[in-house]
Amino acid sequence: MKRLVVVAALVSALPALADEGMWTYNNFPAAKVKEKYGFEPSQQWLDKVRLSSARLAGGCSASFVSPNGLVMTNHHCARGCVEQLSTADKDFIANGFYAKSQQEEVQCPAMEVNQLTDITDVTDRLNKATQGLTGKQYADTLKAEMAKVEKECATSDEVRCDVVTLYQGGQYNLYKYRRFQDVRLVFAPEHAIAFFGGDPDNFEFPRYDLDVSFVRVYQDGKPATTENYFPWSKAGAKEGELTFVSGNPGRTSRGLTVAELEYQRDVAMPKQLMALAEFRGMINEYQKRGPEQQRTSNNMKFGVENAFKAIKGREEALLDKKFFASKVADEQALRQKVAANPEMKKKYGAAWDEIAKAEEQLKNIRTELNYLEQGQGFSSQLFNIAKSLVRASEELPKPNGERLREYNDANQPAFKAQLFSPAPIYPELEIARLEFSLTKLREELGPDHPFVKKVLGKESPLTLATRVVNGTQLRDPKVREQLFKGGKQAIAASQDPMIKLAQLVEPDSRAVRKNFEENIESVIRKNSELVAKAKFEVYGTNVYPDATFSPRVSYGAVQGYMENGKKVSPITYMSGTFERHTGEDPFALPKSWLDAKGKLKLTTPMDFVTTNDIIGGNSGSPMINKNAEIVGLVFDGNIQSLGGDFGFDESVNRTVAVHSDAILEALQKVYGATRVIDELRPSKQPGVNAKPAR
């Protein structure tokens, strides 16, 4: 068993130590890297890396690996697409996928790739707009101004613009992306090797997975030309080598106040974990209904188990008394410095208590917020579609700045891609999920809650779920398009039971969201800005912001660690993959690997770990050397990395990657994927700005 040990890290408070930090491309500690590793990335190097990197809008990272739009990411980042393209007869999850020709590359029903082209600081503009405002006024104005900024920027559907909140509101940056919505599947191995070891090995190391897939971005029906991409490294990663990870860490909470952390530890996480655990028990047993039910729920099972293990690890970090005490001490130290300076005290002194009060209020409404508005009570793709249609009919007629944020003009391309996606929806799974979540809704709010009575009436959760799922027409994207185009009138006239359910839910759902945004979120936002500014004043700005699922770069080295008194070697080899094979899922290798065993060079490095600071969302990130060449593919963190949500401990926190050599070896000898290999040829020329290490 592994115990999660997390040491205090004064993130956003003191200059980062060790290899810590998920840095923005415009505030990278190049000098520090040079000091430790003898290589100083130039801004040109950083820009090239940024432009060669990609974000998957669904929640992953990726990289361009050829001039012809070839994109590498994890298998588990493309598995939604792989599953959606599969049928009972053609199961690409089980058997893998390889497009032998460009014509065989198949479009993913709902995948979006983003390339970050520009970063603009809009902090002053937003601060000016909200100056002196609080509560509803603050929230409305901030939302409107963000929408304006994004709309001005988003000149076409091929441009995506997000105002990114950095340092808990200490900075606002406008991130402008090139957007690719035509993404086609090129290669995916079998699930059995991509996720070899399954949930038991997830977030663990040593590992033996080939968690890779390739997709291609298209423009106007042809492979997109991508000037910036990462060439493949000849040598691959070696122990001790300097490595960079360029990706999109989803969320960290290192800058949160103690009140916010307590809320996470004592309220949010325990509730999330219990809900996930129960859902996990349900979905695993659901899989036994039959092979088709298993196939169509595999992706959901994976998502649930992954989330459960990740949150459990984070929860354990916060339950570590010493670690939490260090968080309390850090905050007290900062507050004392603020209190000692009359001017700072006046500006910032009340911020922490204001946040604490808002968190107390949040406790009172969190169940309603989660269950009515945030999907926990209506876990169903069809319900989400109905809700989007109902809401779009209300929101889109409004001026851009007054809409709920996700209905902004700037967000329309992503919204529509999602809404009209032809990805298959499975009614039996929908009923099971919806019944489950309606049962939890009734349990958490109580059967006598007016909303519960309104929704269920005399029906049981199963009766209601069965009626609306079997009765709806929304599985057909054309029906969605008609309702979307028809607007308010079409929605009002619709007799579709799922639309009617969404309409029934809508007023209560909106009300609790409004209450949250105006009375809680706005208070937290406003006062978090103040805390962030206090930190800047006290500790300076040479720090990195918490992760926000926007592109970042981290640095580190290939390095093992100590666990339970034993050294864990940083690199595993293909031979170990075969040693771990038992023949029983999830430790059963696919036939292709067993057949290819004789051909494979078993001393090929398989997976490896580095000290790079990453978090969920970084999955699929390129691992590169100082020449900006691919040496690996990030697919996980070790169990100790989960506490990284709250602080980084270089002694044990590790990024887990597939080795670049393993990818080439497998593509060649297991899959004969020559089309892909030809595009990934190791570069002849060195990367930009490469300097010899000292």
Add this chain to the structure above:
Amino acid sequence: MKRLVVVAALVSALPALADEGMWTYNNFPAAKVKEKYGFEPSQQWLDKVRLSSARLAGGCSASFVSPNGLVMTNHHCARGCVEQLSTADKDFIANGFYAKSQQEEVQCPAMEVNQLTDITDVTDRLNKATQGLTGKQYADTLKAEMAKVEKECATSDEVRCDVVTLYQGGQYNLYKYRRFQDVRLVFAPEHAIAFFGGDPDNFEFPRYDLDVSFVRVYQDGKPATTENYFPWSKAGAKEGELTFVSGNPGRTSRGLTVAELEYQRDVAMPKQLMALAEFRGMINEYQKRGPEQQRTSNNMKFGVENAFKAIKGREEALLDKKFFASKVADEQALRQKVAANPEMKKKYGAAWDEIAKAEEQLKNIRTELNYLEQGQGFSSQLFNIAKSLVRASEELPKPNGERLREYNDANQPAFKAQLFSPAPIYPELEIARLEFSLTKLREELGPDHPFVKKVLGKESPLTLATRVVNGTQLRDPKVREQLFKGGKQAIAASQDPMIKLAQLVEPDSRAVRKNFEENIESVIRKNSELVAKAKFEVYGTNVYPDATFSPRVSYGAVQGYMENGKKVSPITYMSGTFERHTGEDPFALPKSWLDAKGKLKLTTPMDFVTTNDIIGGNSGSPMINKNAEIVGLVFDGNIQSLGGDFGFDESVNRTVAVHSDAILEALQKVYGATRVIDELRPSKQPGVNAKPAR
């Protein structure tokens, strides 16, 4: 939504306030009751009440309600028996059960009723035996001396003797029970009315359940004569009336140290809740495999959901910051008093820190303890039988005092009744449970743990579970008897795969238990004794001990409470039962009730609440008035009562009972159960010692 509010209660530290306390029959605060309610129970009254009460060894309470061995308890306390007697064709859970004649009363396969006949204080004897000892020596000697005391007392199989640890070891009492192992089912209503409202209404009020059943104890094949029993009250419970509950509260933790509570809050409970939540998700979905799978897993589903809700409520109490702070303050106050007195300091001063150290050690072994030894890794009745057989073959040849406690001579009747019970075991459910628990075993210890490797080998949890469940002969009680009688040799020669699995597990399982008992439990026991003695010295002995699933009596009154600013009336009526009927499970009344609606007096009180201090284990307790007449049947506590594990808050903590009038009305008009009614005639004579209230 209800928020659990628990106020500090200095249990075992200061004299109890309000209606607090689960009192022993030999230390009842009669004067306090007189002061508040004008009635002073005499020792004679208390003895009569004790002898009229009963304990179900499986974990419930009950009462004698006729001179001919008729015993009343909850439906949910007898539902194991009801389910075991059912078959796919005759489903007594769904349809209820009524023995129209004595010949139709059917024996429950595994039910034991205990009547507490004598209480002896054996504190001095045990203290002398263990004087000056620590660690393994302390643990071994205490165990041996307890076994000796119990063996001396247990002169036949009809006598059960338990040394009960009171006040965390401040006192040891020998409880001598009359034991009934021939228990037969007389009456049970349909599950739908017994548990009307199901899990959503569990631990809630207002309620509308008829959670009652009747069994009869037999001796030598004939109904046992029971001199002491509770007559039925004519009037039933009225608002404001003084009430007593005589039953067996299972466990409270009011006297635990802060270190022990922190362990519960931060380690044990979160882990338990996640495990239960996942199992719950599994079992609810398992029920969809088919009607027979549903029938055979209903009891398990109920148990899991009940435990989950109960622990969740307790966890919330400990997460209440103010409440926990009060626990910390109480302990500090006591420790300061101890530290201020040199003699006390020497005797008791180190006890708290010793307990804290032991809790830290417990954190390191708890997963192995739970999964290897305490059943979490091998959730299967058949495995438990195999383990009992393997262990009995090792233990029984040893001298009585050296055996593992549950293999003592005094425990043999209960052990054998369990081991040889003909209750049906369902292989499909066994496989599902065992697969689930083996998967958790692998998850919690990791696939590379030597024990996991040893148990699973190259098998998956499903493969292993299927092989051992389908291959074992242990479903047949005769096979068990042969192996039991054959002892070590028979076990060694057995090729039964479940026996082989139990043998494989045994050395590791024993090792972790030994480590726990000698290095952790003994330290906690020893030092808890010291803490208890310190409390006696500082605060006196006029306090009640934590609950230990031994008979206790509590007092209170029929009284409503405030919830979310609204008054909750203390009594519900039959009319409300029909108003809550939706026709969909769990709010669907059985046909018998719908048919009888016209005949029923709808103004009959249905359920009610009182301020009595109870906890899980009290289910089935008689609720009596000062004449020692039945006025109700305890079947639940409200959600606020769950925090009662740690402290009692009279303002909201309520006992929930079925009203005595509802039982009579339903027996008569819904079920025509005249045989039962005839035995329950309201008493003509007043109870012992009754005095008019002031």
